[in-house]
Amino acid sequence: MKNFFSTKIGIILVGAVIGVVAIVLQKLGNPPNMGLCIACFERDIAGALGFHRAGVVQYIRPEITGILLGSFLISLFFKEFKPRSGSSSIIRFFLGFFAMIGALVFLGCPWRAFLRLAGGDLNALIGILGLILGIFIGTVFIRNGYNLGRSRPSQNKVAGWIMPVVMIALFLMLIFQFKPIIFSEKGPGAMYAPIFISLIAGLIIGGLAQRSRFCTMGSIRDIIIVKDFHLFSGVASFAISAFILNLIFGQFKAGFVSQSVAHDVHLWNFLGMVLSGLAFALAGGCPGRQLILSGEGDTDSVIFVFGMFTGAAFSHNFSMASSPKGIGTFGTYGTITGIIFCLIIGFTIIQKRKVRSLK
Amino acid sequence: MNQIDTRGLSCPQPVVLVLNEIRSGKSEFEVLLDSEASRENVKRLLNKNKLKFEVKENLDHTIYHVKR
Numbered sequence: 001m002k003n004f005f006s007t008k009i010g011i012i013l014v015g016a017v018i019g020v021v022a023i024v025l026q027k028l029g030n031p032p033n034m035g036l037c038i039a040c041f042e043r044d045i046a047g048a049l050g051f052h053r054a055g056v057v058q059y060i061r062p063e064i065t066g067i068l069l070g071s072f073l074i075s076l077f078f079k080e081f082k083p084r085s086g087s088s089s090i091i092r093f094f095l096g097f098f099a100m101i102g103a104l105v106f107l108g109c110p111w112r113a114f115l116r117l118a119g120g121d122l123n124a125l126i127g128i129l130g131l132i133l134g135i136f137i138g139t140v141f142i143r144n145g146y147n148l149g150r151s152r153p154s155q156n157k158v159a160g161w162i163m164p165v166v167m168i169a170l171f172l173m174l175i176f177q178f179k180p181i182i183f184s185e186k187g188p189g190a191m192y193a194p195i196f197i198s199l200i201a202g203l204i205i206g207g208l209a210q211r212s213r214f215c216t217m218g219s220i221r222d223i224i225i226v227k228d229f230h231l232f233s234g235v236a237s238f239a240i241s242a243f244i245l246n247l248i249f250g251q252f253k254a255g256f257v258s259q260s261v262a263h264d265v266h267l268w269n270f271l272g273m274v275l276s277g278l279a280f281a282l283a284g285g286c287p288g289r290q291l292i293l294s295g296e297g298d299t300d301s302v303i304f305v306f307g308m309f310t311g312a313a314f315s316h317n318f319s320m321a322s323s324p325k326g327i328g329t330f331g332t333y334g335t336i337t338g339i340i341f342c343l344i345i346g347f348t349i350i351q352k353r354k355v356r357s358l359k
Numbered sequence: 360m361n362q363i364d365t366r367g368l369s370c371p372q373p374v375v376l377v378l379n380e381i382r383s384g385k386s387e388f389e390v391l392l393d394s395e396a397s398r399e400n401v402k403r404l405l406n407k408n409k410l411k412f413e414v415k416e417n418l419d420h421t422i423y424h425v426k427r
Contacts, residue, residue, distance in 0.1 A: 006399045080395050087369065142375060150367030213396050218370060225371060226378060226404060284369045298369075 005211035008233060014212040015234035019241030021201045022115055025063070027249055028193035032260030033119040035242075036063060036205070037112035038287035039103035040261075042305070043312035043321075044189055045170065048181050051309065052316035056187025060174040062195050064291065065167040066202015071210040071295025072164045073203075080210075083160025083297040088148040091345055092283055092300050096307025097314070098338030099279035099287070104312065104321040105272030105331045106130070107262055109287045110216035110280070113273065114235065116262060118242035120254035126266050130273030132220055137274075138281020139224045141346035145353035146282065151300055160297030163305075171199065188261055209292050214238075217277065217286040261324060268327045268335065275338045282342055361385055365401070366393040366420055373397040374404050381408055386427050393420040 004010045022035030034040055040057070047058030075081040103109050106127045108116060113131060116124035138146075154160060173181050175195060184190040192198065208214070212234060219231035246252040256264045263269070280286050283304050285293060290308075293301035315321040320334035363380055365373035373392065380388050381404075392398050398421055405412055405425060415422040 003395070003399065078395075082394075084367070087367070142371065147372055148369070151369065152367055213399070215370075221371060222374075226374060226407075228403065228407065230403060284371065293369075300369075 003211060005208060006213065008230065011212045011214065011230060011234035012237040014208045014214055015237035016241040017208060018205050018214065019118070019238040020245055021205060022111075023118075023242050023245040023249065023251070025193045025198065025201055026251070028197060029191055030193050030198075031188035031191045032251070033116045033121055034108070034112055034188065034261055035115060037108050037115070038064070038067075038291060039100055039109035039308065039312075040107075040112060040188070042287070042308050043100070043104060043315070046309045046312040047189065047316070048183065050180070050182055051313035054316040054321070055189075056184050057189040057316075058182045058184045059189040059192060060170050060181065061192070062171055062174060062198040063202040063205075065171040066199045066204075067206035067209070067288070067291050068167045068202075068295045069164055070203040070206020070208075071292040072206075074207040074210050075296040078211075081160065081297050083154035083157045083299065084151040085154050085159060085299040086149075087151040087300045089300055089303045091148060092304045093307040093310075094341060095279045095283040095345070096290070096304035097311035098334075098341055099276045099283070099304075100308040100311030101315050101320055101334040101338050102272045102275030102279065103287075104315045105327060105335050106269050106276065107322050109276070111238075111286070111288055114216065114239040115242055116259070118239050118252075119246050119260075120252045121259040121262050122254065122256050123259060123262050123264050123266070123269050126269045127273040130270035131217075131277040133270075134274040134277020134279075135217055135220045135281045136224055137343075138278050138346070139221055141282065141350055142221075142225065144350045146346055146349050147353070148282075148284070148300075148349075151298065154297070154299065159299050163294045163299075163302045206292060206295060209288060210295065213289075214292075215286050215289040217280040218289065220277075221281055263322050263324055263326050265322075265327050268322070268331060271335050271339070272322075272331070275335050275342065278339065278342045282346060361388040362391065363388060364391045365397055366391055368397070370396065370400070374400050377401050377404055381410065388425050390423040390425065391420050392423065
């Protein structure tokens, strides 16, 4: 069967839908320029579970549940659900960990970077430049043989079902207001669209992104490696549709200062995203794509997502996360450590390949 | 004839491997694929390079037989 969403028109349509949904979610209550942000929303969930105690960013975001389940259901339907594992799980965990630290220095994943730009936040432009540099460094490794190795079909098919069940459990804890869960009383964590609308929005995005392979990191990587603008046309349409809707809703405000949930420390906006872009490139997908793959049964991506949750917890517990006031006390340490980690991973893997090819 | 086994490899490895093969100038090669995303990506790459290929469906994977 021909997959319409994998065509050029298909991916442009998907990008536009995601952009519109993001801005509508913002209109319905999600934080400013944060209608959708995978990193921020995972961070909020980590906080709601008490993994960190940053009081303003604790909420179980139903969008995350929706995106993963959307991908899960549609991949089941199209017989693309394949539980698999075994491709450098522990490396992926730490790539996710440091990707999150970088994202929280910048304050957003690539999805939010484009949404911030679409809202007029020019700091996002600096972040996106950092993202491009990070991805570029990743492609240098990839071109030199960097590879995390093959995954294999899971011995136990049930492995692929764990994450969808975890996501349902999170959602149930939200709707029944399970006592141990911590909900922000103020700040971005206290701003959210109605629960079921968020869930449905997530389901739609998850389904469409699964069919179209929508990936922000991949969109830039493919341009660099194969001069293929396919994925980028989706990401561009995502940003443009969000921009147009922001104009219509009067939410567009251009500038560097006093942007919502953002800071204007340029160097670290840049380097935070260099780290994230590099980590995503080495892991083969942006946070959104990792959620989608998790829904398809890719348990290595699940490990990456767990790395992101853990990274979010450390980020706030160790004062590495930024805030509108500026970067965190130890944000610089986290970013530099992360970049060094990614470079070591990249170099050791390409070195190993070179040695092997000499034999 | 060269066979490029992309089974179990994640993005962008299948595309990178096929790209290297195209650049090496071999006149005939086969690509083994087991994920839908890879099938689409490699197909797009081959089409972009105006390479003709035959598709063989196996039980758990697909083979693109490329001949120029």
